[in-house]
Amino acid sequence: MAGVRSTVADYGPPRYCSQKSSLRPAPAPGLAPHRAHAIITIGNKWLNGTVLRYCFLDSTGGGRGPGQLDAVRAALREWKDLGIGLDFKEVDDSSESEVRIDFQGRFSESAVGTDVLQVGQHEATTNFGWDLTDAVGHATALHETGHVLGFDHEHQNPNAGIEWEEEKVYAALALPPNEWDRETTFFNIIRKLDAATVSGTDFDADSIMEYPFPPGLIKRPKKYRIEGIPDPLSLSAFDKDMVQQWYPTLVARPRHLEPRESVALPKHSGGQTDFEITPAESRKYAVATFGDADVVMALFERVNGELRYVTADDDSGQDRNGRLDVKLFKGRSYVVRARLYSSWGTGEAALMYW
Structure with a gap:
């Protein structure tokens, strides 16, 4: 057309x-x-x-x-x-x-x-x-x-x-x-x-x-x-x-991610997964990816119904995995978004927070 x-x-x-x-x-x-x-x-x-x-x-x-x-x-x-x-x-x-x-x-x-x-x-x-x-x-x-x-x-x-x-x-x-x-x-x-x-x-x-x-x-x-x-x-x-x-239409609410729960990331380049995090206590947490993959990852906090950027990491082209070390607060809601650039290993790339 x-x-x-x-x-x-x-x-x-x-x-x-x-x-x-x-x-x-x-x-x-x-x-x-x-x-x-x-x-x-x-x-x-x-x-x-x-x-x-x-x-x-x-x-x-x-x-x-x-x-x-x-x-x-x-x-x-x-x-x-x-x-x-x-x-x-x-x-x-x-x-x-x-x-x-x-x-x-x-x-x-x-x-x-x-x-x-x-x-x-x-x-x-x-x-x-x-x-x-x-x-x-x-x-x-x-x-x-x-x-x-x-x-x-x-x-x-x-x-x-x-x-x-x-x-x-x-x-x-x-x-x-x-x-x-x-x-x-x-x-x-x-x-x-x-x-x-x-x-x-x-x-x-x-x-x-x-x-x-x-x-x-x-x-x-x-x-x-x-x-x-x-x-x-x-x-x-x-x-x-x-x-x-x-940029496909977003789901109404990202899936909830529990501490130490390992979740597989998409296998195709450009694939993205979003997760919701609601900390049980206020302390410093790590949010990290694992596997042979290039991933861009960003963390947002819900503030008055809007997502506000907190921090991000992009490990593309580097021999490491992405990791965010950040203090999260009890009673607040966060969203972490991870988009895959590429994966080159035999296993799956995954994300976890603890």
Whole structure:
């Protein structure tokens, strides 16, 4: 099912967003290939169930009015209304937020997924450089939100089979309205994603994560050389399917975990299990994973009906298991979430607290 499309004739030369370069460290050398690939594949995806707190650094929408803020809110709501297990909460204090949104300059960009956590606490993780109140603006808001959810540019999918007229691409992107240097163009267009980072096997030209391209910039496939790629203006069926796979609807209540109870973790990369912990006494506890597996694990406390982050550990790419040493309090409720990157041993990975 194709999304709504536009052409250059509808809105003029396309304006492209850029991704912020990741500050995430590369996997340690010497890892088994499948282990490294699994780490890369889900490395910037959030733990399912995360509440992403976002704030606006400029309440005037860059001088373009409150409609800009409403357009961003509408994009967040459109992704959320798919029934995904992530949630979004607007806050006023930038120090309380993971996602910080601004409306400065002429360029739109965003960090991808958990890479937003590497951005300075008072710096924008996502920026919108043009009006968001028309159809292309709405698509831009959806596109940047897709980056926040952990999705890359679709035209950089190695399965797309796109072969560029590279010098024509560099020349076109050096012109207004983008005025990109060669490095920016390479990073956002020419560069191919590692095949291990691509969750689907097929290229989706209708994806909201796709750019529009006029004819003449693509050498192969022939279809795109002749027709170009129109601008996707809505979420495609594939966009919806993939975000629901990565962030499925949460169960009403995680299973209760007893002290010293060992529970197996999912065997497939990206699988996640959530557990509820209600300590019988106030003291220091250990929450740990076991087995030959790379796991990201995070602990939250229920406060006034909301989960508030306490601490986390990510043992991916390291020769150790994850462990949280933390004081828990009697009468309070906690949730621990564990998402598997990869397992390479013969036994099951497991989690326990004591």
